[in-house]
Amino acid sequence: MVEEKYLSLAEIKDLLEKEKASRPSLSMEQGYAYQHAATFARITPEQALKLVKELMSIPMMSPANAVKVADLLPTHGDDVRAIFAKERFALSKEDMDRVLELVRQYL
Numbered sequence: 001m002v003e004e005k006y007l008s009l010a011e012i013k014d015l016l017e018k019e020k021a022s023r024p025s026l027s028m029e030q031g032y033a034y035q036h037a038a039t040f041a042r043i044t045p046e047q048a049l050k051l052v053k054e055l056m057s058i059p060m061m062s063p064a065n066a067v068k069v070a071d072l073l074p075t076h077g078d079d080v081r082a083i084f085a086k087e088r089f090a091l092s093k094e095d096m097d098r099v100l101e102l103v104r105q106y107l
Contacts, residue, residue, distance in 0.1 A: 006067040008041070008049075008067050008071055009036070009040055009048075009071045010047070011048060012033060012041075013041045013045075040071070041071075043106050048067075048071075051103070051105075051106055052066045052070050055069055055070070055099065055102060058099065059095065060089055060091065061095075065084060069083060069099060075100070075107070080099050080100065
């Protein structure tokens with residue numbers, strides 16, 4: 001059985017940098033993924049892991065949404081609502097404020 005694990009852009013960038021160092025070149029797809037991760041990753045892999053762990057203490061937070069928050073680092077309630085738009089529930093005002101408070105610590 002395959003285990004599913006969500007990785008932040010910072011973690012993907014780090015993994016691809018290690019892969020790049022261990023071989024002559026990355027595949028075309030890996031190159032595109034690395035370029036994307038290098039462009040948009042705004043925090044370190046360690047910070048991303050810590051933020052995801054902190055976000056998981058919020059009720060109704062899934063690992064996938066926690067990683068999205070760590071990648072996007074939303075600064076406004078509307079941005080947080082957009083991340084949760086496809087869920088069958090809406091985050092409470094208190095939980096949304098908690099997400100924004102946690103994100104602010106990493107900006």
